[in-house]
Amino acid sequence: EPEVTQTPSHQVTQMGQEVILRCVPISNHLYFYWYRQILGQKVEFLVSFYNNEISEKSEIFDDQFSVERPDGSNFTLKIRSTKLEDSAMYxxxxxxxxxxxxxxFGSGTQLSVL
Amino acid sequence: AQSVAQPEDQVNVAEGNPLTVKCTYSVSGNPYLFWYVQYPNRGLQFLLKYITGDNLVKGSYGFEAEFNKSQTSFHLKKPSALVSDSALYFCAVRDQYTGGFKTIFGAGTRLFVKA
Structure with a gap:
């Protein structure tokens, strides 16, 4: 069965640093999403992406966050200046x-901000 | 706005007994409803969905769910629980017409099946 792949599986960064989380969605899919989960609890919607633009975003998805689909296969989430509270599974x-x-869903990237 | 409520943080059941995991939802229009399961250190896996038609939907691993429009509920059920069913279960909803592109998840219910 086709699957969504995410890299890296774990990312450790210092507060204030930029991180990029990478995803390769299933090839014939048209809608792409980022969600996050803190401490194995609620799964929170961040952003949806369709037709090469953001179609919807939550209040969590502020100016520090951005998404991109640079080459028709990868789908990335960038956090410009990480905060401690950004620590989560994405x-x-x-x-x-x-x-x-x-x-x-992909298997997730565990982001730890120190 | 759309929302999902899972009133139980945890459900405990003995192996071989029937299980129910509860979910209620709120949408402006008609709902797409889903159940997903998450095993430790894994992403969410699709179990079943209600889009339209028969109110009783069957999914993977012997699970089923019943859509009840009057009670705005979509409870997950299984006639005979297995220890391997122990996992975190999420109910989810998307409004067919006004929900945009996003699927909203409940807080999750941890199912623990005891041998």
Whole structure:
């Protein structure tokens, strides 16, 4: 079965540093998402991306966050200046968009901000 | 606005007994409803969905869920629990017409099945 891949699996960074989390969605999918999960609890929506632009974002997704699909296969989440509270598991997901509404999730990147 | 409530943080059940994990939702329009499961250190995996049609939907691993529009509920059920069903379960919703692109998840319910 096709899958969403995320790299790295773990990222440790210093507060104030920039990080880029990478995802390769399933190739024929049209909708892309970032979610985050803190301490194995609630899964929070960050942003959705469709047709090469952000279609929706949450209040968490402030000016420190950005997303990009630079080459038609990768989908990245950038945090410009990380804060301690950005520490979380970040999940990328994609959706086919042709009636099958389910999301396919990657295994996540555990971000630790020190 | 759309929202999902999972009233139980944890559900404990003995192996072989039926299980129910509760979910209620709120949307402006018609809902797409989902259940996902998460095993330790893994991403979420799709279990089942309700889009339209029959209110009882069947999914992976013997799970099923019943859509109840009047009670705005979508409870997850399984007739006979297995120890391997122990995991974190998330109910999710997307409004078909006004929800935009995002799927919203509940807080999760940890299922613990005892042998």
């Amino acid at each position: 999940f990328c997901a994609s959706r086919e968009g042709t009636g099958d509404e389910k999301l396919f």
